[in-house]
Amino acid sequence: MLRCAITDRSIFPGDESQKRSALLETVSHWAAEGIELIQLREKNLAPDDLVEFARAVRAAIPEESASRLLINSSLRAALLSKAHGVHLPAHSPLLPDDVRRRYAVERLGEPIITVSCHHLAEVQIARLNHADAILFAPVFGKMVKGLEVTPAAGLEALHAACVAAAPLPVYALGGVTRENAPQCVEAGAAGVAGIRLFLRPFGTPLPPG
DSSP states (O other): OEEEEEOOGGGSOSSHHHHHHHHHHHHHHHHHTTOSEEEEOOTTSOHHHHHHHHHHHHHTSOTTOSOEEEEESOHHHHHHHTOSEEEEOTTOSSOHHHHHHHHHHTTOOOOEEEEEESSHHHHHHHHHTTOSEEEEOOTTOEEETTEEEEOOOOHHHHHHHHHHHTTSOEEEESSOOTTTHHHHHHTTOSEEEESGGGOTTSOSOOOOO
16 A cells, blocks of 8 residues: 655644654654655745755655655745655646656656546546646545535545556545545555644554555
8 A cells, every 4th residue: 555645734733843843753754664655735835935844854854765755736846855756736737747857957867746636537637647646535525623624525436536547556635544545445546645644643654565
């Protein structure tokens, strides 16, 4: 089961400095545990601040780690931090091949490019645009303070997305827990993605396999 851990420093206690320190420590744990993808998703940071923080997060991942850092949406931050790739929204004007060309110009190696998808049409477009993997959501819905703010797409929709995406791997996102993660794999997902799913003290991260 592949794993994609998504960051959100706002869930940690303390002031901004403490939140960032806690997130960097968490990233170090993720890297030590070999979580395949770590997506830096801190949308409220100013562009230059995001670059600086992305560099710190990249430094928290040892070169020998199997973990790969993706920066959400910002190609600039990804390039300047020498991240391993970029995560793109479904309707991004930036295409995977655009990212690859920029990485080639900067001689940063072959990037990993994942794309968020919510509907089959988006999945098909991401596949045609040569994404490396798809994050399909929200499989089990999105909850905020115990209230459902986004209805669940469901396991049948996840299965259809996996069929449409093939041979690209699909990560199930949205309400995924340790208990329902196996259902996602049974539906065809190559792995699971989430924020709290991989956080301590919420339990040991899901093992690979």
